[in-house]
Amino acid sequence: MKRLVVSGAVAIAGAVAAGLLAAAPAEAASPVQIYRVYYDSPGKDTRSNASLNAEWVQLYNRTTTARQLKGVTLRDKSGHTYRFGSFTLKGHKSVYVHTGRGTNTATNRYWGSKAYIWNNTGDTAYLRYPSGAVADTCKWGGGGSSKYC
Structure with a gap:
């Protein structure tokens, strides 16, 4: 029995060393x-419009580095999509x-919709890079009025 446990431990150690069981890196x-x-x-x-x-x-x-958001999209589960034009978000700042x-500024951008986008009963916000890769998501269910992501 001891021989089998040692053999198994050696096999696992070899697999880890070979990278076969290495953990996937955390998503950046x-x-x-x-x-x-x-x-x-x-x-x-x-x-x-106020509502x-x-x-x-x-x-x-x-980050402390300003980021160009041109082509970045924000969308909901239904496919309503806001696309940033040429816009730079400074480091440690919000938009x-x-x-x-409304009139776009450095801190406020306007979708231009005449209807509500985000569902009060639950929805998901998707932030995507111009390549289509997901940068971030935020999901909520019903109740409350806002969600910190």
Whole structure:
């Protein structure tokens, strides 16, 4: 019995050394991440521009390096998609992507939608690089009005 245990330990040690059982590296976190989603604007859902703009997604650059977001997309499960034009997010800064219409600034961007994007009963926000690779996601169920991701 001892011989079998030792043989098994030697085989496992050899496999680890050969890289066969090595753990996969942890997925690298994106420099820009979804920080918070405010999916249920306060008050009644009147579809007024003010109400639509009270629905937003906050993105945060967790690094000290400014990041160009041109071509980066933010979308929901239904496929509603916001695509960044030429826009640079400075290090350790946030940008809010509001659902409604407005004038884009360094801290606020506007989807331009006349309807709500984020479902109050549950949804998922996807942040994707121009290549289509997922940079970050944030999922929530019903209840509450916002989700810290």
